[in-house]
Amino acid sequence: MxxxxxxxxxxxxxxxxxxxxxxxxxxxxxxxxxxxxxxxxxxxxxxxxxxxxxxERRHGDLTWFNRNLHINATNVCEASCIFCSFARLKTGDPAAYTMSLEEAVGRLRALRHQFVTEVHIVNGLNPDLPFSYYTDLLQALKAERPDLHIKGFTAVEIHYYAEKYSMTYADVLTALRDAGLGSMPGGGAEIFAARARKKLCNDKVDTEGWLQVHRTAHQLGMRSNCTMLYGSIERPAERIDHMVRLRELQDETGGFQTFIPLKFHNEGNRLAKIQEPTDADSLKTLAVSRLMLDNIGHIKAYWPMLGVQLAQLSLGFGVDDLDGTVREERIYHMAGAKTPQELTRAELVALIRRAGRIPVERDTLYRVVAEA
Ligand code: SF4
Structure with a gap:
């Protein structure tokens, strides 16, 4: 024992x-x-x-990671989240972009000689694209690399498509799944408490909508992740409230795989005056997540936001997953993250070993690819 x-x-x-x-x-x-x-x-x-x-009761020393690639197909977004450094742009703005299908597929093609198991896709809420852009994107990526699992589209995006294209959540998710989507990431949860959410991101999906999108995905048999943005304007009780609401949905559906607390960064957004959370606050938040979310299998330290060394340290504070190689991370680097754009498999393995843990390469659904 x-x-x-x-x-x-x-x-x-x-x-x-x-x-x-x-x-x-x-x-x-x-x-x-x-x-x-x-x-x-x-x-x-x-x-x-x-x-x-x-x-350790759940995982012993095992520490999970995968080899993945990020694609943010468009940074045009009509929402106005005040913590966002990635988007809020209009088509035609100097920094705005929308990838052609050829460009997106080219990202995968460039990796054709490398072992990758997952592509992670998150986008802005682009008012200028038809829904078929996303299904075409998925089909094109699958045609290029049928072996890859596509984890994509936050609940914020699913809700936006449902409203914009007059579809139900189930319609959107089914169409995306039929085009190649395998599972959903956990982004866009931010903080569920109405007081903080209203200030942070008033014009995107509300808490009930976010939870309902995930409930629907789970009912359709898809797995998803869940997140919490911490360290901006929320109060301690609002972090716990957030965890309790996720725990309740997990009791109902069992569809969440991983909880990922996301550290607030203050560069390039409208919250520059707010101090970023201390390392101690990050470690405590990760630890409390492990203790409160007794029905979610994994707690992930997302190293591009947390920093490589703090992510390594967090393996002694409840964390059992370090995400992956994460090629081409844009969202948090535009918010001032000083971490590398990518870690190699060897680097991930070494930093897990130096923490006294056992690295295990997984696929998106936590099937073992290899014990390193
Ligand atoms: S956080 Fe997402 S929804 Fe909000 S402005 Fe940024 S890209 Fe748009």
Missing amino acids: ITLSPASERAVDRAGLQAIAAKVLASERLSFDDGLTLLESSELAAVGALANLAR
Whole structure:
């Protein structure tokens, strides 16, 4: 049985977290108040030790990654999220782009001699494209690389297409799936609490819509991920509220694979005056996520946002997945992320090993490709 070390027990005692620790040791669900107590605790070591226990109980030392490629087919977007450094552009603006199908396929073709298992597609809400652009895009990518799993289109995009093209969520998802979509990423969740969401992203899908898109995808048999943008204007209780709402949907559908807390970056957007979250805050948020989301298999540290070293450190704070090689990440680099555009497989393997963990290459659906 996995237990706390004597040093961790002392940290738990110092923090006054004995009751919560007892629940974690007994695999009991934590309440909203427990989550808030953990998030507001100043004993990072105690919170981290509890999260590490939950992580090792599920995964031991195994740490997951994949080899993937990002394609952002258009950065034209008619929404106006104030934290966004990627889009909010109109067609014709100097920095605006929309890839032709040939360009998008060319990204894959350039990798034809390399082993990749996933392409990740996220786009702006482009008012100038027909729905067929997206189905043609998927079909063209699949024709080029039938072996690749396409994870694409956030709930924000699915909701936008449903409204714009007068379709139901199920219609949109079914059409995209028939064209080659395999699963959905978790983006666009931001923060569910109405107070913060109204300030951050008033003109895109609301919380109920975001959850309903994922519920629909799960009912159609698709898996998806879920995220939370943390460190901007939300309050601690709003982070916990966000986790609880995801946990409730997961109780209902079981369709989420991974939770990915996304660190707020302040360059190139309208929140430049807000300090970015500290490393301690990031580690605690990841740890609390592991403890609160007892029904979601994986907690991912998205290294392009978090930084490579902090992502590595997070493997002792509840995290069991480091995303992947991530070629051509644009969204967070435009927000000031200083991380590399890509990590090689060897670099990922080495940084997992240096953290004392066992790297496992996975596909999108967490099937083992190779133990490294
Ligand atoms: S976060 Fe997404 S929806 Fe919001 S402005 Fe940026 S690209 Fe558009």
